[in-house]
Amino acid sequence: MKPLVEGRALVLGDNVNTDILHPSRFYSLDDKKVRSGFLGAVDGRESDGQRDLTGAIVLAGENFGIGSSRETGARVFVLAGVQAIVAASFARIFYRNVMNLGLPAVVCPALAGYRPSDDVAVRLDLISRLLTVSGRQFPIEPWDPHWQRVCDAGGLAQWLGLSTSTHKASQDG
Amino acid sequence: MVTLSTMSDAPLTHRILLAHCEETLDGSAYFAVSPDIVLGHEATIALLIDRLRAAGKRVFAPERCFFAADHFVPPATAERAAILKKYLKFVEDEGISTDLFYRGISHQLLIEDSRCLPGSLIAGADSHTTMAGAVGAFAAGFGSTDILGLLATGKVWVRLPEAVRVDCVNTLSEGATGKDVALLMMQHFGEGGAGYRALEFVDHDQGLSMADRCTVTNMAVDCGAKNGLVIPDAVTRAYLIERDGGIPEDMADWSTPGTEYVDTLHIDLSVVVPSVARPGSPADVTPASMVGGEHVDQVFIGSCCGGRLEDLRQAAEILTGRRIKSGIRMVVTPASTAVYRAAVEEGIVSILIEAGAMVTASACGACGGIDKGILSAGDVCVSTSNRNFRGRMGSNDARIWLASARTAAAAAVSGQIIDPREVTS
Numbered sequence: 001m002k003p004l005v006e007g008r009a010l011v012l013g014d015n016v017n018t019d020i021l022h023p024s025r026f027y028s029l030d031d032k033k034v035r036s037g038f039l040g041a042v043d044g045r046e047s048d049g050q051r052d053l054t055g056a057i058v059l060a061g062e063n064f065g066i067g068s069s070r071e072t073g074a075r076v077f078v079l080a081g082v083q084a085i086v087a088a089s090f091a092r093i094f095y096r097n098v099m100n101l102g103l104p105a106v107v108c109p110a111l112a113g114y115r116p117s118d119d120v121a122v123r124l125d126l127i128s129r130l131l132t133v134s135g136r137q138f139p140i141e142p143w144d145p146h147w148q149r150v151c152d153a154g155g156l157a158q159w160l161g162l163s164t165s166t167h168k169a170s171q172d173g
Numbered sequence: 174m175v176t177l178s179t180m181s182d183a184p185l186t187h188r189i190l191l192a193h194c195e196e197t198l199d200g201s202a203y204f205a206v207s208p209d210i211v212l213g214h215e216a217t218i219a220l221l222i223d224r225l226r227a228a229g230k231r232v233f234a235p236e237r238c239f240f241a242a243d244h245f246v247p248p249a250t251a252e253r254a255a256i257l258k259k260y261l262k263f264v265e266d267e268g269i270s271t272d273l274f275y276r277g278i279s280h281q282l283l284i285e286d287s288r289c290l291p292g293s294l295i296a297g298a299d300s301h302t303t304m305a306g307a308v309g310a311f312a313a314g315f316g317s318t319d320i321l322g323l324l325a326t327g328k329v330w331v332r333l334p335e336a337v338r339v340d341c342v343n344t345l346s347e348g349a350t351g352k353d354v355a356l357l358m359m360q361h362f363g364e365g366g367a368g369y370r371a372l373e374f375v376d377h378d379q380g381l382s383m384a385d386r387c388t389v390t391n392m393a394v395d396c397g398a399k400n401g402l403v404i405p406d407a408v409t410r411a412y413l414i415e416r417d418g419g420i421p422e423d424m425a426d427w428s429t430p431g432t433e434y435v436d437t438l439h440i441d442l443s444v445v446v447p448s449v450a451r452p453g454s455p456a457d458v459t460p461a462s463m464v465g466g467e468h469v470d471q472v473f474i475g476s477c478c479g480g481r482l483e484d485l486r487q488a489a490e491i492l493t494g495r496r497i498k499s500g501i502r503m504v505v506t507p508a509s510t511a512v513y514r515a516a517v518e519e520g521i522v523s524i525l526i527e528a529g530a531m532v533t534a535s536a537c538g539a540c541g542g543i544d545k546g547i548l549s550a551g552d553v554c555v556s557t558s559n560r561n562f563r564g565r566m567g568s569n570d571a572r573i574w575l576a577s578a579r580t581a582a583a584a585a586v587s588g589q590i591i592d593p594r595e596v597t598s
Contacts, residue, residue, distance in 0.1 A: 015364040015454070019562040023569075024541050029219060029256060041564030063365030063397060067560065068541075069300040071220050071317040092369050092399055093300055097316035146203035146330055156318050162228040162325055 001104060001151050005083050005124040007055040009133065011116055014061035016042065018073035018094060021065070027072050034072050035079040048118075054081030057122040059133065061087065062112055065094025074098045084124055086131055086140065088112035099147055102155030106131070110138040182431045184336035186371035186400060189311040193294045195328055205328040210288055211237050212297030212305075213320065214279045215260040216244040220317035222263045225324060232267040233327035239288070240269050241279035244537045249544035277509025277535035280304045280477035284387055285511055287417040291405040291427055296320070296329055301477050301559065303393045306402030307386035309409055309427055313400045334399040336371040338434040343443035344380035348594040350487065351385025352479060352557065352577035354440065355392040356448045360458035361438060368397035373434070375404050380442040383412040384483035391478045392559050395455050404428060447580045447592050452553075452561055452572035461580050462592035471554040472497075472585040473566075474578050475506030475533075476540035479557025482507075484578035485516045489524040491582035491596055497529035498588035504546040505530050506538045530585070542566045548573070555584040 019041065026037020039049030058077070064087035065073070074097035077085065084104040088111040098105040106124065108131050116133050123132040124140075131138045143151060153159035183191075196205035218240065225232075232238065242261070248254035264271055273282050279297070283289045283305050291309030295302060298320040305312035315329065323329045339358070345351075358372075372393050374386070381389070386403045393401025403409070405427040413420045449464060451457040474480065474488050485507060497503050505525050507513035513535050516522050522532055539546025540558040548554055548571030556566070561573035574590060583593035 017364075017560075017562050019560060019565050023564045024543065025564075025567075027216060028252065029259075030252075041562070041569045043563060043569075046569070063368060066364050066395075066397060067300065067562065069217065069298065069314045069316050071217070074316065089365065089368060091365065091397060093314055093316055093394075096319055100316060100318035100322075144203055144332075145201040146198055156322050157224060157228070160322050160326060162230065162321065163224060 001102070001154065003125070003127045005057060005104070005126070007057040007083050007122055008119045009116055009122045010053060010056040010058045010082070011118050012042070012058060012060040012064070013115070015063045015066055016060060017067035018065055018070065019067050022073040022076045024068070024070065027070060031079055034076055038076045038080050056080070056082050057124060058082055058085040059111060059116065059122065060085065062089050064090050066091035069093045069097070071097050074101055078103055086111060086124065099150055100156035102151070102158065104151060107141040108138050109141070182429070184371060184373055184432050184434065185309065185402060185404060185427060185429060186311055186336055186373060187333050189292055189294055190331060190333060202332040203330045204332070205330050206294060207327055208294045208296040208323070208329065209237065210239050210283070210293060210295045211320065211323055212279055212283055212295060212299065212302055213238065213240045214243050214299060215257050217298035217317050217320065218263070219256045219260050221321040221324070222259060224321055228325065230325040232269065232324045235268045238269045239273065239279070239283060239286070240264055241273040241277070241282055242275055243278045244541065244543060246275055246536050247534065277507070277512065278477045278480070278537055280391065281481065281508035281512065284308065285416070285509060290421055291409060296323060300394045301391050303398065303401050304387050304391040304477060306390040306393065306400050307383060308412065309402055309405035311400055311402065314394060334369055334371040335435040336373055337367065337436045337438065338432070339372055339374045339438045339440060341374060341376045341380055341440045341442055343378055343441055345442050345445060348447050348579065348592070349445040350577040350579055351381055351388040353445045353448045354381065354385065354442065355389045356450055356458045356575065357440060357445055358389060359392060359396050359450065359456040362396035363456045364395065364454060365397040367393070370398050372398045372401040373404060374401065376406060376408065379406060379408050381408070382483065383408060384481045387481065388478055392455065395559055447577060447594065449580060449590060450561055450575035452574060453563055455559060455561055455575055460592070461576065461590060464590040466589040466591060467574070468553060468589055469501060469555055469584045470552045471546060471548065472501060472503040472581045473539045473546050473554055473556040473558065474581055475504065475508065475538055476558035477508060478559040479578055480506055480508030480512065482512045482515050484557055485512070485521050485525070486519070487577065487579040488582040489521040491579060491586060491593060492528035492530070493524055495528060495586050497585045501585055501588060503530040503585045504533060504539055506533045506545065507535050510535050539566055555581045555590060557581050
């Protein structure tokens with residue numbers, strides 16, 4: 001994975017659950033249908049999910065991704081081209097799903113209560129462990145060695161030798 | 174290998190996880206465990222089939238797979254029928270039993286199964302796998318890629334969660350149920366307050382039935398917990414004896430009086446009242462009597478959280494000699510075919526039908542917005558399920574209230590959300 005990630009912010013709040021991030025009616029083995037459901041029930045943000053979000057970095061609050069284990073709810077971030085998700089804290093299953101799919105999930109406790117505007121410039125330095133948002137710097141937590149090796153491999157299937165492709169080339173959920 | 178008995182002062186969650194440890198990593202909090210049971214269903218297993226095939230791997234231990242078909246059965250669309258067909262072929266090709274197919278919701282089937290025991294380590298491809306903790310198992314949900322790795326290698330990497338003890342004392346008062354206890358837990362913790370933690374329930378006065386315990390541990394994940402389990406006691410033993418005809422030899426003593434927990438919650442069951450969670454969050458909880466007569470369009474009694482025989486009984490008690498208010502649709506989905514059959518034999522189904530309810534085949538159904546009870550814009554639903562997030566059961570502009578079956582049935586009779594004791598008094 002890349003040690004330095006730069007992109008535009010996609011800002012979400014606290015306790016944002018997988019049912020609203022990706023409603024179950026968009027569950028499918030068809031990537032296009034999965035992609036079309038991104039942010040499908042996030043109040044006031046429904047149309048934002050349809051934008052071109054390639055390269056976006058999600059900034060979120062506490063307990064991001066609470067709810068269902070349906071991995072389509074994590075995979076849709078990959079399909080949308082999101083580069084990384086940074087949150088004050090994550091719900092357990094969602095964190096595992098995102099990391100397993102090779103998408104960096106980064107804990108940044110200082111994001112609690114901080115809501116910058118969408119599309120502000122974000123710089124995520126995984127070596128210096130610093131998140132920079134509109135010039136403000138926040139420390140990020142290091143990964144446990146287990147997650148570091150998974151991330152370095154590009155995902156759990158890659159680390160286990162079950163896949164040689166990166167998540168972006170994968171055709172299956 | 175560490176045995177359960179050598180760690181008598183550790184939380185039961187830790188004892189179970191460490192007893193299943195297969196591999197560690199220097200400097201890491203994570204270690205690999207080998208689960209006794211892997212729970213799965215078509216919606217989550219379908220997401221890994223092609224990847225397991227592409228890797229040229231077979232399922233490591235088919236006999237440990239507890240695979241049901243519960244989400245898309247019977248299929249409501251051609252796409253779901255195709256997913257089910259793909260899943261069925263995979264299960265058959267791997268030599269995994271299909272005995273559980275079309276028998277009900279995986280979590281309910283697990284709790285009815287003699288393989289689900291105190292001390293078991295259960296990894297499930299579904300978040301509400303936590304429910305199996307009701308019998309004193311460690312049970313937690315995982316996503317499809319974790320299950321892919323587990324099916325290929327027999328192992329999954331976990332860490333020890335901080336453990337919180339939940340002390341329950343006294344017994345439930347009239348009108349209150351296990352669902353009301355679960356909602357109280359949600360109100361206390363919020364949606365994330367138990368994040369990454371284990372909730373270990375000690376039911377000091379055996380005030381909760383096994384069905385109540387299932388509902389509580391089912392919703393442990395909804396306040397963020399990794400798992401929720403009830404320390405096995407006399408209720409557990411009685412349940413296992415009735416279910417299996419006996420108890421395992423190592424059931425000797427699971428109590429943990431010397432265990433130190435990072436936090437404790439005290440619940441006096443005698444003061445729990447019929448409660449509801451307002452639309453949008455299962456943690457936005459208030460007494461049903463405080464709602465002020467919210468109008469209702471649909472009542473749903475079902476799901477792994479609220480579709481057990483005891484739930485159907487509660488509904489039947491309310492509906493005996495009463496009619497569902499005109500225009501309200503009441504959908505009852507027994508959580509398993511065993512529940513369904515027992516409800517038929519007890520006469521519960523007749524009472525529900527007489528009152529005007531629709532009783533559907535055992536499956537997840539309306540809870541996940543799958544079928545048989547989808548909501549339109551403006552619809553208000555009282556549901557015995559575990560999640561009431563926006564859009565969960567259909568339109569983003571529907572409103573879902575969570576409640577016990579008793580409170581839900583009272584809403585069906587009165588046409589509004591009220592304390593069920595108002596109907597029966």
